[in-house]
Amino acid sequence: MTADPEAKLARAKDRLYVLCQVAGWGGLLGIQLFFERLSERQRMDGLHDASVITMVVLLGWLLSHYARPLVTRWGWKQLGWTALVPRVLGASIVLSLLWTLIGFGYIYWVVCEAWTSKFSPLFAMSLTAINGIVTFVAWFCLYFVYHTFERLRQMQVERLHLAASVKEAELRALKSQVNPHFLFNSLNSLRALIDEDAPRARESVTRLANMLRYSLQSGQLETVAFEEELRIVEDYLALEQIRHENRLRVRWELAQEGDLRHVPVPPMLLQTLVENAVKYGISPRREGGEIAISARVEGAALHLRVTNPGDLTGPANASAARAGSSTGVGLRNASDRLKLLFGDHATLTLLAEPAGCVTADVYIPLNSPAR
Amino acid sequence: MKALIVDDERLARNELRRLLAVHPDIEIVGEAVDVEDALEKVAALKPGLILLDVQMPGADGFSLLERLEPPLPAVIFTTAYDEFAVKAFEFNALDYLLKPVDPNRLVAALEKLRTREAAAPAADGSTGPALRLALEDKVFVREGDRCWFVPVKNIRLLESEGNYTRLYFDDQKPQLFRSLTAMEERLDPRNFFRANRKQVINLTWVEGIEPWFSGGLLVKLKGGPKVELSRRQAQDFRERMSL
DSSP states (O other): OOOOHHHHHHHHHHHHHHHHHHHHHHHHHHHHHHHHHHSTTOSSOHHHHHHHHHHHHHHHHHHHHHHHHHHHHTTGGGOOHHHHHHHHHHHHHHHHHHHHHHHHIIIIIISOOOOOOSSOHHHHHHHHHHHHHHHHHHHHHHHHHHHHHHHHHHHHHHHHHHHHHHHHHHHHHHHTTSOHHHHHHHHHHHHHHHHHOHHHHHHHHHHHHHHHHHHHHGGGOSOEEHHHHHHHHHHHHHHHHHHHGGGEEEEEEEOOOGGGGGOEEOTTHHHHHHHHHIIIIITTOTTOEEEEEEEEEETTEEEEEEEEEOOSSSOSSHHHHHHTTTTTHHHHHHHHHHHHHHGGGOEEEEEOOSTTEEEEEEEEESSSOOO | OEEEEEOSOHHHHHHHHHHHTTOTTOEEEEEESSHHHHHHHHHHHOOSEEEEESOOSSSOHHHHHHHSOSSOOEEEEEESSOHHHHHHHHHHTOEEEESSOOHHHHHHHHHHHHHHHHHOOOOOTTSOTTSOOOTTOEEEEEETTEEEEEEGGGOOEEEEETTEEEEEBTTBOOEESSOHHHHHHHSOTTTEEEOSSSEEEEGGGEEEEEEOGGGOEEEEETTSOEEEEOHHHHHHHHHHHHO
């Protein structure tokens, strides 16, 4: 009925389990009946013997069937060989004893069958119990061999998934390096600036070259000194200011601590935050706005904060959504990279405050060596 | 030809001005910084050509086309890098220039424009907005990521959906941000007929006519839906068709 592949797989597994049970216990029953025929003991009529054997085998089946959920509940499928072997032996002994006691009890106490064997009841029961132990050990072996293979297969699938997601992350990282929209718009402004303000055009070419070089090289680095990142952000903002002119205003709040300059940070992190701030806070607004960038040491962490006008309910208009066909990709990338580098010690949060603004907060541990 | 430059960046506008300086037949009559500004300037200056930036604060270049009263002036889009927009243009064979603009591409775009103008000397800015749309005039429609410049003659059927009108053409039926009544006023009554309260049909697309309940008619359109005409409308229709 359901198209859910997980459910389908679970149903297929259930079917396989039932099939194996029927085949296994059915086979055992067949063999027992066959040998019963061969042995020409003929104590009683054949039908009576066959029904007793069938009952005993069915009892074994039931016992194994009810053992299965216990195996799952006790988490035996996750155990290693050394832990599993004594448990399987123990379980087989318990099950076999149950099997023997219930079987003998039913036949000789409830049905009150006459004891005709030449062996003593205790000896016959021990023999049966040992037989049962062998049977249940075999049952468990088959069960766990199947599950071992199953686990191997699952691990392979998981490894493939992992490889795919790592590749995707790498691709995304590469993609986020140079924003083509920014690049071509800057080049266009530069072209116009050449006639209008040649010295500024020359300066801008240098800034653009810095940015491109940095974004190409920093892909190989895990961290850079904060001052390096800062220089690139300054270059970036200077280039954006050529395009947006007085629509883009920037307020810097950098703590004057000397050690701030050498704090290792992931490359393109602050840059991504600032680029996002321009994309969502300045570009969609006719009147533009102010971006505030602050950096200071708080306890054992570097705290970066970028604030821009806007709200979190979504891009201010459809065109922003189009331009950022990558809506949120930049930030998600940055967040992923932080997690990779610092685990849970670094955080990136986006808040719709103060009123009418969006604030991105990043905390990076100062002393934790990268990875 | 009178041209209007629409771009939010002063430097980008200057750059276009400089590039157009070598084309004396293009007279830049104004500049606009966003869609609102452009709407006013188009109304006041009636340009025959708009050089239109896609990415602008507030609303994008496409929404200007949506809000302009047809017939639309010729449009050349400019964009820095926008996969979506470029796709839309290719879909419609609209012309677009990538920034920074290659002067040779600009020459080619203007050349295309001139030959088109020579072929159909219709929609120059001099035509008043109250004028009816000719069959060759185009209407701009956008739905999601796709946009169309639809020649009026290709529209088989217009269907009212509240403040919107659904246009049926080719195998598309996007919504236009205009009421059916407003659209009907702009259409030539020689070609378009109000079939009922909700639908206007293009008479050139009528394929067959069948009698329908209580003196009404059922009109079949080529490659499109069937449209019911009430008795009163059917009477009008018969008179029109017999003329």
